[in-house]
Amino acid sequence: MHFDLPEELVALSDAVADFANRRLTDDADAYERSGEFPYPLIREMGEAGFFGAPFPESVGGNEAGFMAVSIIAEEISRIAPAYGYAMNMQCATCPYTIYNWGTQEQIERFVPELISGRTIGMFALSEAGGGSDPAGAMRTTARREGDHYVLNGSKMWITFSNAADVGVLFAKTDPKATPAHKGVTAFIVEPKKFEGYSAQPIDMPGLSKSLRSCTIFLDDFKVPVENRLGEEGKGFGIAMNALEFGRLTVSARLTGLAQAALDASIAYANERVVGGGPIARHQLVQQRIADATVHVEAARLMARRIGWTMDQGRTSTRVASRGKYFATQAARLASDVAREVFGGNALTAEYPVQRLQSYIDMLTVGEGSENVQRVLIGEDALGIKDAARHTMRNRFVGVT
Ligand SMILES: Cc1cc2nc3c(=O)[nH]c(=O)nc-3n(C[C@H](O)[C@H](O)[C@H](O)COP(=O)(O)OP(=O)(O)OC[C@H]3O[C@@H](n4cnc5c(N)ncnc54)[C@H](O)[C@@H]3O)c2cc1C
Structure with missing residues (x-):
């Protein structure tokens, strides 16, 4: 056991710090002033390979691994705290969940776009009733109707949800299940494609105004059956x-x-x-x-x-x-x-x-x-x- 980082991870850490100092300070400030979502900067992070570290080359990753993820996330957050969010939405919780649990077709369709920063991701689990007990608090439901599920309810605190193209979202297909977690199913949602979705940014003094968390509302939001992630009840x-x-x-x-x-x-x-x-x-x-x-x-x-x-x-x-x-x-x-x-x-x-x-x-x-x-x-x-x-x-x- 030794504690020195391998040379390539030292070089990675330096490269991330250099990128963050050059691209995520002045330009990010401009987005902060306008409140606009910084699509080009997220794309640049993706092109620099920051989101691809834990993914194989076959889906557009660079196979640097999870230790590399910890180094990238640390350096980004040290220099540009708000952009640390992207390491969750564009790497860990959204695309990696699809990679880990999706069908080959789902992986090929969503993962390369997310980790290159060409599409924006989100992960929607928490609800207003209590994020610490996500299954017990979950009121969002998904009802199967032919080749679609119809989702109704709301989610709270969902980061990037006002900009997201793709999200992993959880809803109850069996609201009466006991214990409650057995009724939860995961879906890959596409907010910009399916009707019945809206996001309302939450005002949080001290946090970024361009990279935001929102309450999202689902009103007869239709999700095709092929977008279900994993089996019903296994979410x-x-x-x-x-x-x-x-x-x-x-x-x-x-x-x-x-x-x-x-x-x-x-x-x-x-x-x-x-x-x-x-x-x-x-x-x-x-x-x-x-x-x-x-x-x-x-x-x-x-x-x-x-x-x-x-x-x-x-x-x-x-x-x-x-x-x-x-x-x-x-x-x-x-x-x-x-x-x-x-x-x-x-x-x-x-x-x-x-x-x-x-x-x-x-x-x-x-x-x-x-x-x-x-x-x-x-x-x-x-x-x-x-x-x-x-x-x-x-x-x-x-x-x-
Ligand atoms: C800026 C921001 C961004 C976020 N982004 C996302 C996102 O992208 N996606 C997403 O799904 N969620 C997101 N969250 C939600 C986050 O995961 C929840 O806020 C968190 O899980 C806590 O839930 P809560 O705020 O409802 O607190 P509550 O669950 O209401 O808890 C309140 C307090 O009670 C304590 N408590 C609760 N249960 C127990 C227990 N059993 N024993 C002891 N103490 C307990 C908690 O520790 C906490 O201190 C985000 C939150 C914030 C603030």
């Missing part, structure tokens, strides 16, 4: 499986945000002069920087371990949950330290502290909240429920 396992890929990217994104908060704190502590010298000379400041430094390093190792485990073709539920949980702790700490070190300046738009905190808060909730991870980790550790109980098809690339 919940697909959703749980998808969240594992999501937890890989979210752990890495939180690590990137934590590193950004730490870098900003270190720079500020060295340059801010109070009482005749830089505040960095105070041992209380040094202690906070030390705590954040080791937390960020440990979060990075755990995020990479998720990627490594997936590259071995192994079920990653346990490490994904632990990694996501610890990454939230590290990112929260780094954010708290930044707020302390920056004093009043933490609240100004001139410095990145508030913005980073908003993204850290958002990712603390997404892909399973802190408490949900605690429940998963605790029940698993106590032998009450095996964290790896959801079946997978394990169609990983298997790069080591």
